Amino acid sequence: MIILKAENISKQYRLGLVGTGTISHDLNRWWAGVRGKEDPFLKIGSVNDRSTKADSDYVWALRDINFEVKRGEVLGIIGKNGAGKSTLLKILSRVTGPTTGEIKTKGRIASLLEVGTGFHPELTGRENIYLNGAILGMSKAEIKAKEEEIVQFSGCERYIDTPVKRYSSGMRVRLAFAVAAFLEPDILVIDEVLAVGDAEFQKKAVGKMQDISKGEGRTVLFVSHNMAAVKSLCTRAIVLENGKTVFEGGTDESVDYYIAKNSDKIIKMNYSSLDENSLFQEISIKNNIVSSGKTLRIDFKIHPKINEDKINIHIGVYDFNDEKVLHISSEYFNDGYIDSKNKNPICEIYKNPLIQGFYYINVGIVVDNTVAEELKKCLIFEVMNGDFFNTGIILKPSTLKAKALAHYKWC
Incomplete structure (x- = not known):
């Protein structure tokens, strides 16, 4: 069963500014829409290559991304820094919208995109558990049934009634992951945040993600630069480069492609x-x-x-x-x-x-x-x-x- 489908996803940004640009650009877009024409600024824009000098005010962070994810799959998304991985996850999580294309999902999505995502710093850890559960559409009774497991898994019981602003980055990740994993989303989206946690927590987190996918039949989208974690956890992977999909296939083949593509492997005896x-x-x-x-x-x-x-x-x-x-x-x-x-x-x-x-x-x-x-x-x-x-x-x-x-x- 297909639980998530991305069709022709593209995301365009204007370099150096917040928003879509100037008033004249917005008027041009509006006038094109009134006449039933295509957005004129979709025809311009450079490739998303962070290492080169910009030759346009616009850049395509993502360009024509297509894939499907089945229920119970763990999809790895790998690529160099700036390849578009986090942008793709933000679009899938509805944090931002695509410039073109469409995302189709079935069920609730929980996201763990960066340290403390969705947490209110002035609220305690316990209050944030209920806040995140409510955002996911869960009732208070459903959240309360999971509360003890969340606190125990996070290992933050001593500080659970302390405002989150006083947590270390590792403690925030522990609690955020526990909330996202135990509040039973149909799709769990995880960016490179596990790198912040200690070794003991990373091991627990990988084990929990395996339980989520294999035991509970839920779907995980996982971004990481740790190729060993990708190989042990994911059932399939896609490789992004400069905002485009350059490879899609089995985990081992995808990791091998990524490594071969990004290391010259010049023999040096x-x-x-x-x-x-x-x-x-x-x-x-x-x-x-x-x-x-x-x-x-x-x-x-x-x-x-x-x-x-x-x-x-x-x-x-x-x-x-x-x-x-x-x-x-x-x-x-x-x-x-x-x-x-x-x-x-x-x-x-x-x-x-x-x-x-x-x-x-x-x-x-x-x-x-x-x-x-x-x-x-x-x-x-x-x-x-x-x-x-x-x-x-x-x-x-x-x-x-x-x-x-x-x-x-x-x-």
Whole structure:
């Protein structure tokens, strides 16, 4: 059953001003409407690219967006900052209207677009629960039946009768999410607000959204820059770029498209410092081809000025969802430290557990228990699926999990 349908949604803004423009522009629009003509300002306007200089007073924040959402689906909406994601959610939530196009929905919509959306700062948390419930069209009895669950889930019981203006941003998000989730909307619209909450709350929130969609059959529209959360939660996704839909499909395919589109993934197997005083002078991956199950060797060249006895190197391997999949440290070898006389230490992961894909490496050097230098994305490499179990069979991409234990050594 289709519960939400967006048809040819476009949104135009005038740059630098509030409103539609000048009186003359409004008169032109009115005169065109009287004659049954199209709004003349819909024929102009530049593409929504925040990184380029404006060549028009008007910009299309969204242009010809079309999609359908079924009951019980979790639709992810992903894209770079300024791609039009929040504008689309505001239109879907009736916060603002589209310039052209039409939104068709069935049932109540609850929105969580930014911290404290819909909250009155002078009212207490409890009073805001009833205010939001009333806005959703619920009776006082219906809200009261859910009140205890909302307060308990939010974790703000001590401050529930305190004005919301005294809440931290994280507390506001906790309460706002609890209100939106437990007051049983048919469609729950969530922007990137969960990033404000702590790790414990994010875990609870994702679990609740899964319960809402799978257990209760309600629909969720979810915007996030956390690709791991999108993959774990969403059943389908669309990718926005410069206000237009550039991809629509399964979650994994959409995330892969977005990552490939927005990261050049230039293989970088060697790093050389341009700073002669840098502690990391050179770092390199010696493998021509990195395969699952084979040895992955990382060589370092450390500045000769280091004479301290207590030196450690930490390596973090990340996928392009920015999830750490491996952490490797020299502190578990050679009595807990690298030999300071060895200016060319080597790390060998001799049963590389990484699945097929692209990865990058962050490194840090610890001198006398203090982080002395860190490098981000110093190396970028690609892993190919290999014969991990030495059976003559090349693994399929889903067979091996990247978070397997890595066996490695330092020398």
